[in-house]
């Protein structure tokens with residue numbers, strides 16, 4: 001893990017309210033382990049906003065990393081106004097990676113909302129090694145998607161309003177396209193309701209799944225205890241805090257689906 005004063009090389013709107021930024025960050029690239037990892041960005045060093053903002057790494061290319069982000073509040077708005085050449089204080093790489101536990105399984109990568117970034121990263125890593133992979137991405141409508149629905153190449157989109165791909169959520173797309181495929185393993189990242197639904201889908205169909213949890217986060221390095229998720233160990237004694245809860249920043253963000261309770 002490093003703090004690096006990096007240089008922005010590109011920052012573009014790629015879909016409705018969604019931006020892609022490229023950052024020259026050689027020290028962080030050197031320590032990068034794979035899709036799932038994230039960085040913490042100090043967008044503004046001031047008492048009004050002392051906390052860094054977590055962003056998943058969407059790709060790594062030579063000395064450059066990219067992030068894909070949605071404008072939610074003040075810091076992501078300020079990020080969108082940055083231009084090539086601006087400096088950015090980033091901490092990373094942080095967290096663990098998506099790793100397959102099932103030999104020869106076909107990976108099904110499911111992303112939604114701002115959870116697209118690590119899923120796209122994993123998908124590109126698989127394709128670059130000529131491995132088979134299925135990508136399912138959900139959004140509210142077509143203008144939030146920047147890829148095309150392309151079933152011939154294993155890319156399936158869903159939209160709440162039916163304006164692209166399958167009408168409904170990623171679960172509707174999974175129901176439609178996965179039922180006849182044997183030996184799959186699910187990897188997912190997205191908003192909590194989506195992750196909960198994917199978790200349930202995996203339980204119902206007895207499919208192994210890994211999920212990346214994007215909980216609110218303060219420090220990103222295990223000190224502030226701000227990003228806890230509950231583990232399903234309810235019968236532990238009251239003092240066994242770490243048996244009951246997990247810190248997303250240092251234990252995650254990627255978990256086996258059955259390891260955490262999504263509320």
Ligand SMILES: Cc1cc2nc3c(=O)[nH]c(=O)nc-3n(C[C@H](O)[C@H](O)[C@H](O)COP(=O)(O)OP(=O)(O)OC[C@H]3O[C@@H](n4cnc5c(N)ncnc54)[C@H](O)[C@@H]3O)c2cc1C
Pocket residue numbers: 038053054055056057067068069070071072073074075076077114115117118213214215216217253
């Ligand atoms: C490990 C991790 C990886 C992430 N990766 C990405 C990414 O690749 N791309 C991306 O766009 N975002 C990502 N996020 C979320 C991102 O960090 C927040 O959107 C960002 O911090 C918001 O900052 P802000 O100042 O713009 O908004 P704030 O003013 O901090 O928040 C505005 C509103 O956004 C919502 N919000 C903010 N943070 C979260 C959160 N973590 N979970 C749910 N709702 C939230 C709340 O409703 C809040 O009121 C990630 C979060 C985590 C923990």
